[in-house]
Amino acid sequence: MENSMRTRTVLTRASLLALTASLANIPVQAADLGRSSIYYKAPPIEPFNPWMIRLRVLGVLPDTAGSSVSVAGAPSLSSPRSGLSISDQAIPELDITYFFTKNVAAELILGVTRHHISGNGALTGLDIGKAWLLPPTLTLQYHFTDFGALKPYIGAGINYTAFFNQSAANTSLVGLAVTDLRISNQFGAAVQFGFDYMLDRNWGLNFDVKKLWLRPEYSATVNNTIAVTGRANIDPWLVSGGVTYKF
Numbered sequence: 001m002e003n004s005m006r007t008r009t010v011l012t013r014a015s016l017l018a019l020t021a022s023l024a025n026i027p028v029q030a031a032d033l034g035r036s037s038i039y040y041k042a043p044p045i046e047p048f049n050p051w052m053i054r055l056r057v058l059g060v061l062p063d064t065a066g067s068s069v070s071v072a073g074a075p076s077l078s079s080p081r082s083g084l085s086i087s088d089q090a091i092p093e094l095d096i097t098y099f100f101t102k103n104v105a106a107e108l109i110l111g112v113t114r115h116h117i118s119g120n121g122a123l124t125g126l127d128i129g130k131a132w133l134l135p136p137t138l139t140l141q142y143h144f145t146d147f148g149a150l151k152p153y154i155g156a157g158i159n160y161t162a163f164f165n166q167s168a169a170n171t172s173l174v175g176l177a178v179t180d181l182r183i184s185n186q187f188g189a190a191v192q193f194g195f196d197y198m199l200d201r202n203w204g205l206n207f208d209v210k211k212l213w214l215r216p217e218y219s220a221t222v223n224n225t226i227a228v229t230g231r232a233n234i235d236p237w238l239v240s241g242g243v244t245y246k247f
Contacts, residue, residue: 056242
């Protein structure tokens with residue numbers, strides 16, 4: 001009986017050793033090792049370039065309602081019915097944009113316009129003169145990035161308009177002629193909205209609208225003797241469209 005128990009013990013140990021050896025070589029282990037050796041390549045990260053430029057056609061549309069005219073010694077011409085009319089203008093315009101983040105950017109627009117100034121109301125028909133405007137405008141923008149190729153934005157900022165090459169018309173109307181003209185440079189507020197529609201990673205189309213509050217003081221002389229002063233409520237809309245390039 002003792003020999004029989006020893007035999008069973010030996011057989012049991014042998015069975016355990018055989019089972020251990022079998023488990024050590026089962027296919028599951030080979031499969032697990034095979035899966036652990038698979039590697040996936042991370043997608044490339046595109047470098048972020050903060051610069052964007054646009055070349056646009058810009059329409060400058062003054063809104064001169066509320067301009068004031070004060071004529072020394074001529075109360076009828078100083079009435080609220082007297083005012084100024086400033087011509088619309090279309091020009092090429094360059095815009096430079098710098099992105100601080102993918103959503104926040106600053107935009108500077110550059111361009112010059114030449115406008116013809118005439119009277120309205122009691123001054124209708126009076127040719128006042130011409131002036132060139134340099135109106136650089138700097139805005140801080142927020143760009144929305146959740147609409148795919150469409151990239152809308154809003155912004156607000158400041159404008160500084162410099163008036164240069166001013167000239168009086170010196171054209172007579174019922175005995176009156178503007179012989180001197182001076183318009184003061186002026187700061188003003190600006191707001192904007194617009195969008196870029198990107199055709200690919202670099203190129204896109206742009207549409208943009210800005211409103212400026214621009215109300216410079218001016219002075220003029222009529223017939224070399226009559227002093228005229230007032231405020232020109234130019235308050236233009238700037239409407240533009242063109243091509244975007246994102247570096």
